[in-house]
Amino acid sequence: MALTLDDIEHLFVKRGHEQYTGEPVTQLEHALQTAWLAEQASESDALVTAALLHDLGHLLHDLGASPTVQGVDDVHQYRVLPFLRGLFGDDVQDAIKLHVDAKRYLCATRPDYVSGLSDDSRRSLALQGGIFSAAQAQAFIGQPGAQAAVRVRIWDDLAKAEGLATPPLRHFLDRARRCALGA
Numbered sequence: 001m002a003l004t005l006d007d008i009e010h011l012f013v014k015r016g017h018e019q020y021t022g023e024p025v026t027q028l029e030h031a032l033q034t035a036w037l038a039e040q041a042s043e044s045d046a047l048v049t050a051a052l053l054h055d056l057g058h059l060l061h062d063l064g065a066s067p068t069v070q071g072v073d074d075v076h077q078y079r080v081l082p083f084l085r086g087l088f089g090d091d092v093q094d095a096i097k098l099h100v101d102a103k104r105y106l107c108a109t110r111p112d113y114v115s116g117l118s119d120d121s122r123r124s125l126a127l128q129g130g131i132f133s134a135a136q137a138q139a140f141i142g143q144p145g146a147q148a149a150v151r152v153r154i155w156d157d158l159a160k161a162e163g164l165a166t167p168p169l170r171h172f173l174d175r176a177r178r179c180a181l182g183a
Contacts (some may be wrong), residue, residue, distance in 0.1 A: 002086035024162035033159035038168040039136030045179040050095035094145025102153035108132040
């Protein structure tokens, strides 16, 4: 069952106050900061929307606090996709689907990248398959949406600033509405 933009707004209202695991921000603050960083980079409505929704899969099920500490990969990047089909096209969905593998790619291609990851991101990296080999990295970056996913991943890493002011959720949902299928 596809979500509507109203459903997405409700999900953020209902669960967005939850702590973003191991970080000084909530799920909603993280989503807003990621979208704001994409907007500051003058990205398209589709990529700003992907940035906003990249971690929405975390809000679709409750595995308790810090699933990675329990050795659980929640596969949030895949869990959300059936709910976004029918609402957004591949330009949004591919960046969301690939943002976890983008972390694996960045670890393989930027030697200093791993040291900048938070503790939770390092734990999840291991659960998500670890750092790509050179061949895996090359195969990844050749996929449709991989370049966009790398940009989302970089903003994702930066979107953990306590108290950072961003535009409100409604602002980004308006941008999402513009790139929704049938808009």
